[in-house]
Amino acid sequence: MIYILFLFSLLAFTSNAAVNDFCVADLKGPDSPSGYQCKPTKEVTVDDFVFSGLVAGNTTNTFNAALTSAFVTDFPGVNGLGVSAARLDIAKGGSIPMHTHPAATELLIMVEGKITAGFMTPFAVYTKTLKPGDIMVFPQGQLHFQVNSGKGKATAFLAFSSANPGAQLLDLLLFGNSIPSELIAQTTFLDVDQVKKVKRRFGGRG
Amino acid sequence: MIYILFLFSLLAFTSNAAVNDFCVADLKGPDSPSGYQCKPTKEVTVDDFVFSGLVAGNTTNTFNAALTSAFVTDFPGVNGLGVSAARLDIAKGGSIPMHTHPAATELLIMVEGKITAGFMTPFAVYTKTLKPGDIMVFPQGQLHFQVNSGKGKATAFLAFSSANPGAQLLDLLLFGNSIPSELIAQTTFLDVDQVKKVKRRFGGRG
Amino acid sequence: MIYILFLFSLLAFTSNAAVNDFCVADLKGPDSPSGYQCKPTKEVTVDDFVFSGLVAGNTTNTFNAALTSAFVTDFPGVNGLGVSAARLDIAKGGSIPMHTHPAATELLIMVEGKITAGFMTPFAVYTKTLKPGDIMVFPQGQLHFQVNSGKGKATAFLAFSSANPGAQLLDLLLFGNSIPSELIAQTTFLDVDQVKKVKRRFGGRG
Amino acid sequence: MIYILFLFSLLAFTSNAAVNDFCVADLKGPDSPSGYQCKPTKEVTVDDFVFSGLVAGNTTNTFNAALTSAFVTDFPGVNGLGVSAARLDIAKGGSIPMHTHPAATELLIMVEGKITAGFMTPFAVYTKTLKPGDIMVFPQGQLHFQVNSGKGKATAFLAFSSANPGAQLLDLLLFGNSIPSELIAQTTFLDVDQVKKVKRRFGGRG
Amino acid sequence: MIYILFLFSLLAFTSNAAVNDFCVADLKGPDSPSGYQCKPTKEVTVDDFVFSGLVAGNTTNTFNAALTSAFVTDFPGVNGLGVSAARLDIAKGGSIPMHTHPAATELLIMVEGKITAGFMTPFAVYTKTLKPGDIMVFPQGQLHFQVNSGKGKATAFLAFSSANPGAQLLDLLLFGNSIPSELIAQTTFLDVDQVKKVKRRFGGRG
Amino acid sequence: MIYILFLFSLLAFTSNAAVNDFCVADLKGPDSPSGYQCKPTKEVTVDDFVFSGLVAGNTTNTFNAALTSAFVTDFPGVNGLGVSAARLDIAKGGSIPMHTHPAATELLIMVEGKITAGFMTPFAVYTKTLKPGDIMVFPQGQLHFQVNSGKGKATAFLAFSSANPGAQLLDLLLFGNSIPSELIAQTTFLDVDQVKKVKRRFGGRG
Incomplete structure (x- = not known):
């Protein structure tokens, strides 16, 4: 009982500052240059901070590749936090053709197989064949590609420096x-x- | 005399805060993610804040076009201020082919002639023929182009949301x-x- | 037909990330510290990215000068992109008196005539007479002025490091x-x- | 009369740019990663920029301490401006136990009494006994504490590098x-x- | 002994990430747009995070006022953290005349006496007489003033949204x-x- | 030959803007609030953008866990880009105890095994048992933990919203x-x- 009162005084202690240091996206509302409006804290649950679909995508398509995203529209907990992720699966012979993320840097973390990846600037080309244990960075806005150069499928995780990185295929x-x-x-x-x-x-x- | 003393007390008044609200680039030193180191204030002159070469470039080249830049490397006063400019001249029949600025938005201010310009996203194309009095924005990192679609030469000024916008020609x-x-x-x-x-x-x- | 299916798989490929890398202002909604809410992408047209009124203003006023703006409230495509523009016309003998832009750096690109411009800090004054081909930067928040010091009218384009730069005339x-x-x-x-x-x-x- | 017309032309001069360089929080609307939506300028009064409750809090509680906040939820004028404040009162023998501000740096300005304060990193501890005239900085996100180490009560003002700093008591x-x-x-x-x-x-x- | 080994493995655990989340200014080196270079962590002491001179300044001058600063040049621990402070003393009849901070918002926390303060925009004036317990915000870049309107001296603390706020007296x-x-x-x-x-x-x- | 001349004119075309849109860390120079100085572009190689050590760490320690980092000090290509990564290995029964990253949000991408993870705010606790295919976000500065709650070892990749996230173990x-x-x-x-x-x-x- 004393603890209840005690707790009450503790809460009172910070009552005007009852904010959390996150802003889970209310995806039903409008977007803004800094991200979506915040969902009321009372409605936030742990499932806003967890996304359970970062699994292998279907690579039966023209690229023999799949990108599964965990961006703010999939994963509202990353709103306003400047980071998101994706999973990349490339079947044998497949590739993610030339593309850019206009407002995000990409990290590629190799998990399985072999990927030859690179980005180009007007002055130089930076290309490398990556194996599990390797991580490569593609700086913001650079044109880049990823090709499965191994004998089986290839898998990687991607992290982005934006909660909502665009993905623009050059073609x-x-x-x-x-x-x-x-x-x-x-x-x-x-x-x-x-x-x-x-x-x-x-x-x-x- | 009294004024000199008086002035002295005024300066003393702000002496520990004797900073200016700019940071002119010391182009001899290294660059950093936020821009170049600041030139000592005593060495700064008005010429650091003025660039006098924003004139027509030579369009006798493969594109029949010229871009004359006033970026931080040309114009050290813009260092750290998030803005720079350029002049675009396109001879009849010329164009600035597909290109991106990986970390800058571009504004194009038409001055003379006619330019057909556009940018593409995975979902739509935004293209328009511009005449003097028109201004168009190409959001950060988007692939875009400018073609002289008039009967004479075309001139525009460009402004960028970065002191040091890259320019990457797709070709x-x-x-x-x-x-x-x-x-x-x-x-x-x-x-x-x-x-x-x-x-x-x-x-x-x- | 096959292409339609093919295209469909392409779109599916990025379907959860169906974002654009811009946020055109919905000027009917509220403003926020990062800018206006985004207009739904489907309603965006090229005219949001083009403003056609950057023409000579009427200089028949007390300053013999006119500033025509292409700020976010005129030009919703610049929302959240950190850049905007204006056109400055000063009749013979006119001036833009002392003023500041509290949250934006200004670039002045001379087009016609002669302008004597400057800004003042507690430690120094930076003033220069500008002619076509010159560009001058007025760092964020600095008190500055522009006077037509030539024999005819003077015209310049201005670029700002904000989509919504305030303009505060000291008087x-x-x-x-x-x-x-x-x-x-x-x-x-x-x-x-x-x-x-x-x-x-x-x-x-x- | 002439002045009225004159004034009108002045206002017209900046009419498309009729923005203010602040965004007072509309606390009835939703929050966003950059802060609350802006209250319409017409409804803003000086009282949005002044908060009158930065007075001694009641220290009759388990910590013998009180923190009175002037954060955006108390003080809508700081919305989007990256700064806020609080008042700290610690009775004899009291303390503000270990806590963090996940997204804000704290400045502590001593006003009365004696406070022993510190923050810890994995590599070093920075601790000091502070008296009036002293100011200490606790960098963003660091675990820190403040203990009244004097013989009477202690008072300090706090400033934060955020309009809405969280306060997380470790216990x-x-x-x-x-x-x-x-x-x-x-x-x-x-x-x-x-x-x-x-x-x-x-x-x-x- | 076992603990030493144990500690070693703990440190090894984070050894490649042996960074601190602050960057104390090396004031002997150059400044940059993001602040001064970091002093090596080994040379950092608690005194970098504490400034002991935030005391009453000498108000025997033309303004009958004194501003004592705790900016980055006085107080290297605030480097890069976006916040700093000052103390304001105004003798009876004195004032801080019209001035701006081109790149910082100011908070004024009243401690003693009575100050009439205000800032002006093109559309409205926000002015108020402040007493202890009041706090007022002057948004970034706005022209503002503070006048001692009481019968004795007045004291206030100031906080700024920048480690290095300029102070520009209009006169x-x-x-x-x-x-x-x-x-x-x-x-x-x-x-x-x-x-x-x-x-x-x-x-x-x- | 003609191509060489031609290429020359192309390079001349952008010669004043010969910048790249990245800033690889010169780890021998000083750090700054925005990151390390840039290595000269000529000295940059693809190996600056690739880190090959993101492999399983040794979990024979007090936590039965290992964190292998790919932060800027390991991986200079991420300098200034606001993103980095790590690999987490937790043996059966092990855990990463309570810790914070004072200036970075963390994403945890499950690869193998089972991890129970969570973060706490003053108002709620967000905890979940994660399996491969799950991703969880720990917002900036929040106290959090990860425990191997499965029957074998657990592996995850981490991404951070900073090139140099601190890691502070509460103990x-x-x-x-x-x-x-x-x-x-x-x-x-x-x-x-x-x-x-x-x-x-x-x-x-x-």
């Missing part, structure tokens, strides 16, 4: 839309025929 | 290096022949 | 309100008569 | 909840009996 | 230098005679 | 130093005997 950007092929050709120095050919593959028109 | 990243053509082909879905052809243009090997 | 702060003239005099060392005289000019009372 | 974290005592013992190397004993004091179960 | 900026009086008059709408008169007071020339 | 902070046991007891509400007992275990004195 989708260049060839998955209706920008006229001539304009794409002019601004990439590719041949128009080549542009049209790859557009057909990526669903683009024009 | 240089993909074709200006010695990554094996097969690997480029695999990670872009371009034909190997096409890769080799454009590599010859951009000085790449392999 | 409006000191003389455009109802703070008692005696208090203004005491805290500026100006004569009370002088304070009252300038107050009449700037609509102040008291 | 509440370890002993004020229902985590099984065995688990607490295992992860602290304390004896289970000790854990149960202190749990009774801090209202914990299990 | 020094306008009248403490050699900018031609005509130019000051043109850009402030003050009379030239008034400018020259106040310049004599603040040591200005021209 | 080392409280019991690994020479703070008098009475003072520790007073500020933790533990018994003095208990403090002395655990101090012997963690190498503390006093």
Whole structure:
């Protein structure tokens, strides 16, 4: 009993500052430049801080690869905390083609198999074949790729320096839309025929 | 005389806080994640805050275009201030091909002529023909292009949300290096022949 | 058809991460310390990223000057991106009087005419007469001014390190309100008569 | 009359940029990672920028100490500005036990009496007995304590590098909840009996 | 002995991460946009985290006021932590005239006496007479003042949202230098005679 | 040959902006609040972006656990990028006792086995038993723990929202130093005997 009163005074002690040092995303509300609005603390449960789907994705697709994300839209507990994760599975012969994360650095932690990965700058290329125990960093906004260069499947975990890293596949950007092929050709120095050919593959028109 | 003493007491008043609210780059020293070290305040002159070369560049090159920069390495007064600028000149028929600024947003302020510009996301394309009086924003890290779509030359000023925005031409990243053509082909879905052809243009090997 | 299925698998590939790397302001909603809430991506059009009113303002006013802004409230695409712009027109003999941007650095890009500009610190004054091709930086929060010192009109573009830079004219702060003239005099060392005289000019009372 | 028109042109001059450089918290709305939404400027009064309760708290409690806060939830004017304050009163023999502010640095400004304070890192301990005129900094996230080591009461003001610093008392974290005592013992190397004993004091179960 | 070995294994456990979560300024080295370089951890003592001079300053000067600072240059432990402090003493009849902190928000914590303080925006004035127990916030970059409006001396503590807040007295900026009086008059709408008169007071020339 | 000239003009095109969008740590130089100085770009190799030691650590120690870090001091490529990683191995019966990362959020990605993990706030406890496929977030500065609750060893990868996250074991902070046991007891509400007992275990004195 005395403890109850005691506890009460303790809580009173910090009552005006009854904040937590996190802001779980209320995904039903609007987003903002700093992230989603905070869910009321009373409604927060441990399941907001745990995501249970970081498992192997289905690699039966054109890339023979799958990326399973644990970004803020999957995992509301990371809102505003500047970090998120994903799992990468690449079947034999598959790859994650050239892509960028416009506002996030990526770390790749090798778990199984062999991946040849790299990023390019105007001045140099940084490429390496990675095995379990290796970790590689792809600085923010750099164009990069990951190719399964081993004899079996390859698995890695990815961490990002943003709760909501975009993922932009270069082919989708260049060839998955209706920008006229001539304009794409002019601004990439590719041949128009080549542009049209790859557009057909990526669903683009024009 | 009295004023001198008086002034002295004023300066004493803030003497421990004798800082300025800027940090002009000492370009001879090392860079850091927040920018260059500060030049001692005594050595700072107005010329550190003024750059006089934001003039038309020579457009006699493969792009028929020129970008003249006023970045921290040109203009040490912007160090640490999160902003810089450039001038863009595109001759008739020229363009700034696909490129990204990995860590900066770009504003394009049209001054003369006509430019068709755009950026692409995995979900949509945002493209527009701009005339003097128009300003367009290319959010951080997005792949974008600018084409002179008018009948004469085109001029624009650019502002960036970084004192030191990188500029990465997609062609240089993909074709200006010695990554094996097969690997480029695999990670872009371009034909190997096409890769080799454009590599010859951009000085790449392999 | 196969392409449609193919595209579908591509989209599925990034479906939980279906974010864009921008946050166009929903200007009907509330502001926050990081900017406005994001407009739903589906409602975003290229016109959110383009502002077409960066034209000469009317300089028939007490300053013989006009500032035309492309801030987030004019130009929702810059929300959260840390950059915005404006156009400055100063008629012969005019000026932008002493002012500050409390939370933004300003870049001034000269386009036409001649402007004498400067900013002051407790330790030094940095002032220069600028001509086309010159660019000057006014670090965040510094008191600064721009005077047309040429024989015709002067035009410049401004870039700011904030999507929503305030603009505070010193005269409006000191003389455009109802703070008692005696208090203004005491805290500026100006004569009370002088304070009252300038107050009449700037609509102040008291 | 002319002044009214004149004033009007002045206001027009900045009309699209009619922003203030602050964002007073609308405490009725949701919080976000960058703070609360902004109250409409028209509804802001000087009382949003002034908090009048930074007075001595009641030290008749288990710690013989009181912390009176001026955080954003008390003082909406600090929203988004990265700073807040508190007042600390410690009766003779009292203390603020071990605690952390997970996302804020603390400054302690001594006003009256004597406080022995310190923080610990894995490599060193930084502890000092403070008297009026002393100020001590406790870097962000460090475990620290303050003990009245004088012969009378002690008073200090605290400033924080956050508008909403959490305050986490170590005893509440370890002993004020229902985590099984065995688990607490295992992860602290304390004896289970000790854990149960202190749990009774801090209202914990299990 | 066993404990020594034991401790060794503990330290080894974190040996590659032997960092502290602070960066005490090495004031002999250069400054940078994020603050001073870190002093080697071995050389850091508790005295880097304590400053003992936050005492009453000498108010026998033109303002009848004194500001005693505990900024990073006085108090190296606050380097990089985004917070610092000062003490304000204003004798009867004195004031801190109009000034700004270009890159810091200020909190004023009243300790003794009565201060009338305020800040001005283009749209409103926020002014209040403060007594002990009151705290007022002056948002970043705003022009503000503090006047002793009581019958005795007044004392306050200040906290800032920067380790190195500038302090810019308006009179020094306008009248403490050699900018031609005509130019000051043109850009402030003050009379030239008034400018020259106040310049004599603040040591200005021209 | 023509390509060489051509390439030259391309490089000239961006010559003043010859920056990369990363800053590999020069670990021989001083640290700063934003990270280490940048190694000259010419000296950077792919090995700065790859760390090959993220392997199982030796769990033969008092915790039956090992943390292997890939922080900036191990892995210079992450400097300034706001992200790093580690590998966690916990033998059967082992645990990572209560600890904090004062300036970083932690993500735990389960790879093998079973870990019961949790963090505590003054208002609630968030604890969960994790299996492969689960990921949990521990927000910045929160006290947390990880216990192997399975029948074999457990392995996880950790990602942090900082290139240089501190790791502070609560026992080392409280019991690994020479703070008098009475003072520790007073500020933790533990018994003095208990403090002395655990101090012997963690190498503390006093």
